[in-house]
Amino acid sequence: MSQTFALTDLLNSDAPAAAARFKxxxxxxxxxxxxxxxxxxxxxxxxxxxxxxxxxxxxxxLYNLGQSPLGHAGLRAFVARKSAExxxxxxxxxxxxxxxxxxxGLDLVNQLFVKPGDTVILEALSFHGEISRLRAxxxxxxxxxxxEAGLRIDxxxxxxxxxxxxxxxxxxxxxxxxIQNPTGSVLPLDRRHALIDLARSYxxxxxxxxxxxxxxxxxxxxxALYALGPDVVIHIGSFSKTLAPALRLGYVIGPxxxxxxxxxxxxxxxxxxxxxxxxAYAEKNYASHVATLKAALKAKLExxxxxxxxxxxxxxxFQRPDGGIFLWVxxxxxxxxxxxxxxxxxxGIVFNPGPEWAVDPESAKSWLRLCFALPSHGEIEEGIAAxxxxxxxxxxxxxxxxxxxxxxx
Amino acid sequence: MSQTFALTDLLNSDAPAAAARFKxxxxxxxxxxxxxxxxxxxxxxxxxxxxxxxxxxxxxxLYNLGQSPLGHAGLRAFVARKSAExxxxxxxxxxxxxxxxxxxGLDLVNQLFVKPGDTVILEALSFHGEISRLRAxxxxxxxxxxxEAGLRIDxxxxxxxxxxxxxxxxxxxxxxxxIQNPTGSVLPLDRRHALIDLARSYxxxxxxxxxxxxxxxxxxxxxALYALGPDVVIHIGSFSKTLAPALRLGYVIGPxxxxxxxxxxxxxxxxxxxxxxxxAYAEKNYASHVATLKAALKAKLExxxxxxxxxxxxxxxFQRPDGGIFLWVxxxxxxxxxxxxxxxxxxGIVFNPGPEWAVDPESAKSWLRLCFALPSHGEIEEGIAAxxxxxxxxxxxxxxxxxxxxxxx
Numbered sequence: 065m066s067q068t069f070a071l072t073d074l075l076n077s078d079a080p081a082a083a084a085r086f087k088x089x090x091x092x093x094x095x096x097x098x099x100x101x102x103x104x105x106x107x108x109x110x111x112x113x114x115x116x117x118x119x120x121x122x123x124x125x126l127y128n129l130g131q132s133p134l135g136h137a138g139l140r141a142f143v144a145r146k147s148a149e150x151x152x153x154x155x156x157x158x159x160x161x162x163x164x165x166x167x168x169g170l171d172l173v174n175q176l177f178v179k180p181g182d183t184v185i186l187e188a189l190s191f192h193g194e195i196s197r198l199r200a201x202x203x204x205x206x207x208x209x210x211x212e213a214g215l216r217i218d219x220x221x222x223x224x225x226x227x228x229x230x231x232x233x234x235x236x237x238x239x240x241x242x243i244q245n246p247t248g249s250v251l252p253l254d255r256r257h258a259l260i261d262l263a264r265s266y267x268x269x270x271x272x273x274x275x276x277x278x279x280x281x282x283x284x285x286x287x288a289l290y291a292l293g294p295d296v297v298i299h300i301g302s303f304s305k306t307l308a309p310a311l312r313l314g315y316v317i318g319p320x321x322x323x324x325x326x327x328x329x330x331x332x333x334x335x336x337x338x339x340x341x342x343x344a345y346a347e348k349n350y351a352s353h354v355a356t357l358k359a360a361l362k363a364k365l366e367x368x369x370x371x372x373x374x375x376x377x378x379x380x381x382f383q384r385p386d387g388g389i390f391l392w393v394x395x396x397x398x399x400x401x402x403x404x405x406x407x408x409x410x411x412g413i414v415f416n417p418g419p420e421w422a423v424d425p426e427s428a429k430s431w432l433r434l435c436f437a438l439p440s441h442g443e444i445e446e447g448i449a450a451x452x453x454x455x456x457x458x459x460x461x462x463x464x465x466x467x468x469x470x471x472x473x
Numbered sequence: 474m475s476q477t478f479a480l481t482d483l484l485n486s487d488a489p490a491a492a493a494r495f496k497x498x499x500x501x502x503x504x505x506x507x508x509x510x511x512x513x514x515x516x517x518x519x520x521x522x523x524x525x526x527x528x529x530x531x532x533x534x535l536y537n538l539g540q541s542p543l544g545h546a547g548l549r550a551f552v553a554r555k556s557a558e559x560x561x562x563x564x565x566x567x568x569x570x571x572x573x574x575x576x577x578g579l580d581l582v583n584q585l586f587v588k589p590g591d592t593v594i595l596e597a598l599s600f601h602g603e604i605s606r607l608r609a610x611x612x613x614x615x616x617x618x619x620x621e622a623g624l625r626i627d628x629x630x631x632x633x634x635x636x637x638x639x640x641x642x643x644x645x646x647x648x649x650x651x652i653q654n655p656t657g658s659v660l661p662l663d664r665r666h667a668l669i670d671l672a673r674s675y676x677x678x679x680x681x682x683x684x685x686x687x688x689x690x691x692x693x694x695x696x697a698l699y700a701l702g703p704d705v706v707i708h709i710g711s712f713s714k715t716l717a718p719a720l721r722l723g724y725v726i727g728p729x730x731x732x733x734x735x736x737x738x739x740x741x742x743x744x745x746x747x748x749x750x751x752x753a754y755a756e757k758n759y760a761s762h763v764a765t766l767k768a769a770l771k772a773k774l775e776x777x778x779x780x781x782x783x784x785x786x787x788x789x790x791f792q793r794p795d796g797g798i799f800l801w802v803x804x805x806x807x808x809x810x811x812x813x814x815x816x817x818x819x820x821g822i823v824f825n826p827g828p829e830w831a832v833d834p835e836s837a838k839s840w841l842r843l844c845f846a847l848p849s850h851g852e853i854e855e856g857i858a859a860x861x862x863x864x865x866x867x868x869x870x871x872x873x874x875x876x877x878x879x880x881x882x
Binding site for chain 1: 478479480481482483484485486488489490491492494495498505506507508509510511512513515516518519522523526527530531532533534535536537538539540541542543573574576577580584585586587588642644645673676677678704705707717718719720721722727728729730731732733734736737738740741742743744745746747750846847
């Protein structure tokens with residue numbers, strides 16, 4: 065019998081268009097949370113895999129390894145220990161839910177707290193994935209100003225007071241206090257205390273995203289908000305930035321009243337091999353790995369900063385971050401970076417346009433985020449030089465660079 | 474400052490209650506899609522891990538391993554090859570989307586096709602996870618009768634005609650044609666062709682779930698519906714039953730018009746280590762592993778059948794399945810298995826009550842599903858003996874068993 069219809073006739077009216085087919089990676093890739101391929105501990109992972117499979121492999125026969133749906137007990141215990149050591153957090157394995165990357169943590173916490181029309185407060189510059197998730201949920205997203213140290217507490221207090229005057233109680237303040245995304249700032253201790261005081265007095269939760277907090281260059285940095293006010297803070301973190309993003313291992317730390325509900329909401333869990341292997345790996349290797357990784361990342365940041373100064377001269381401004389994998393860069397006010405996306409892509413360069421990282425896109429039209437973990441030192445230098453050529457061609461800017469002038473002239 | 478509110482004050486009004494805390498596994502565990510722990514190929518997985526990490530481990534630094542969001546190319550190619558060899562399916566790696574178990578496949582396909590009020594047709598006895606998912610989506614779930622060979626085509630034709638007369642076009646017919654869940658039946662070839670003809674003439678999709686199809690004892694069994702009518706069939710499968718459920722590796726096979734939309738809909742992907750390791754493992758080991766696993770499962774089924782006959786005598790009825798990991802068992806009509814759940818649990822025994830596996834729960838009130846892959850032969854024997862004692866105590870039934878009589882007398 066011949067076909068009388070197409071399967072696509074039966075799709076929901078709001079079904080998305082098919083995604084773009086994958087065409088390979090760009091040559092100069094300055095986007096996303098990718099990591100440094102040379103820093104993936106492949107041998108130690110293989111040793112951990114052999115060890116974990118020999119000692120616990122049979123448990124793969126059971127959903128959740130026959131353990132709590134919160135996740136592998138050893139991995140949860142490790143998360144609790146490292147969060148105590150590096151973030152000052154008091155937690156046990158029972159306070160940890162292993163998630164499919166921190167992205168599942170974002171989805172679950174959003175879903176638990178936010179309904180269409182609810183108000184949430186975000187840093188004016190924030191993770192585009194959370195801005196877009198909250199908008200997709202129909203939330204009213206209010207921007208709180210940030211400066212070079214992060215959330216401005218005075219401005220936040222005004223916002224909370226104004227919202228209260230309108231009868232609006234925000235669900236949460238979503239913040240990335242330590243290596244802010246995209247600015248790279250680290251919120252000082254006094255602001256952390258002030259933020260928690262505000263949350264308590266206005267009855268608003270703090271949703272703390274600490275994906276990058278372990279990648280800080282300096283040893284002295286403040287504890288997590290959760291460590292200071294566990295009564296009002298939900299804390300999420302990830303192994304994506306410290307180990308590998310393809311692993312899909314993140315976590316939520318919080319009380320059972322929240323974790324038990326997040327567990328009830330979620331449809332699936334991280335793969336057990338990842339959990340077994342990372343648990344076996346982490347105990348012995350994690351701390352030294354993170355130290356090595358940070359040194360490698362800091363060196364790549366130096367290469368990026370030098371390349372920008374060489375190729376762009378005074379046409380770029382940025383604040384050198386205290387850690388992380390990205391640099392938040394400003395071009396002159398007359399440049400709208402959105403006009404650079406297509407010509408840059410044509411030259412094999414991709415970057416994150418600032419407007420996608422801002423609650424008010426226009427406010428960041430001259431900004432861009434450059435991620436530096438993935439490209440090699442050579443690719444960073446070549447890519448920034450190629451990007452400078454694109455910028456000069458598209459904007460007519462004279463880039464103050466002896467080096468570039470020599471090349472172009 | 475003291476706390477003036479609880480985080481739970483801020484949750485959505487429809488937030489779920491916290492899940493039950495995990496209390497460990499029951500002694501006699503006859504529920505769920507668990508596998509046989511002794512059949513987990515832990516050594517071969519470790520070898521595969523070492524190989525895959527050495528050759529591809531650096532790619533863990535990139536989301537999606539730097540590959541298509543469809544999943545690891547080698548794993549997708551393997552799925553295409555095994556689906557050709559064992560299920561007669563013509564597909565390439567580009568027709569395969571790797572999912573977080575088949576459960577993500579169910580969620581994505583449901584979400585793409587079904588909105589509140591839409592009608593879907595399910596086998597009258599079906600996977601409880603799909604019945605509950607579709608009801609949660611607000612679907613109108615219509616039951617199509619099944620017999621010992623699966624879907625009754627005559628009855629399905631009547632249903633489709635009646636729905637059409639009411640102006641209702643169902644979105645899809647969800648079916649588990651090969652090792653039906655829970656009945657274990659295998660749909661004969663002539664019914665497969667007739668089902669596809671019906672789908673074509675009524676303009677209804679077929680959603681084919683083949684999670685168990687490779688675990689058939691007999692070599693002769695019909696090809697997948699997708700092999701016979703790819704124009705009207707969406708096909709899902711899984712490595713959960715053939716390798717390990719904790720891996721969270723399933724797949725959807727279909728044209729790009731569907732896969733590209735499922736990819737656009739989904740929020741996350743399977744862990745890359747699972748994909749790398751299983752891809753490296755499968756090429757060399759998969760076919761022989763499945764053969765060994767099937768023999769082990771068949772032997773456990775024999776132990777279960779013998780134990781049921783010994784302990785329950787003529788008080789149980791069942792159809793010996795042609796494969797899989799569960800047996801669908803009927804107790805006398807006067808028994809409502811729901812009344813046995815609590816006393817059985819008290820005795821350390823858990824089973825799947827038939828009503829949860831039926832679109833009309835009352836229709837299966839005397840039925841239960843016993844999964845036999847996880848418990849050892851000894852646990853099967855002890856567990857069924859213990860269950861017979863519970864049934865006798867709770868129902869007053871005289872179970873015709875010399876053995877049991879000897880123990881109890």
